[in-house]
Amino acid sequence: MTAHGGTADRGGDGDRAPIHRIDIDSAEHIGHADQGFLPLANEFAEVRVRLVRTGNGVRLEITSPRTGHAVRLCPLELEALARQPPAFFSTLVAGDGTAADGRAT
Numbered sequence: 240m241t242a243h244g245g246t247a248d249r250g251g252d253g254d255r256a257p258i259h260r261i262d263i264d265s266a267e268h269i270g271h272a273d274q275g276f277l278p279l280a281n282e283f284a285e286v287r288v289r290l291v292r293t294g295n296g297v298r299l300e301i302t303s304p305r306t307g308h309a310v311r312l313c314p315l316e317l318e319a320l321a322r323q324p325p326a327f328f329s330t331l332v333a334g335d336g337t338a339a340d341g342r343a344t
Contacts, residue, residue: 276302 276287284303291300291311298311312320 275289277289278285278287280286285305287302287304289300291298293311296313298313299317300309300311302309
């Protein structure tokens with residue numbers, strides 16, 4: 240399974256792993272059930288998460304079965320998310336039709 244998008248520096252450690260284009264079938268995952276994925280869902284969304292070993296350490300991989308998008312986040316990126324106020328996430332999921340970089344979605 241592959242998701243779509245570009246690449247960027249991941250967490251300042253030189254890891255140029257794809258942000259939205261991840262070949263999740265070739266990833267070295269941690270765990271066994273359903274390739275190590277943990278499903279999370281509510282009435283609005285469904286995602287699957289798992290830990291993935293990369294050449295630059297462990298990443299949390301989040302995939303959306305509905306959209307096919309995926310992202311791998313390093314501990315620094317996860318810590319940055321943990322510091323955000325609830326209003327940040329409200330804005331993020333508001334669905335105003337633009338990506339974080341201003342592109343139309």
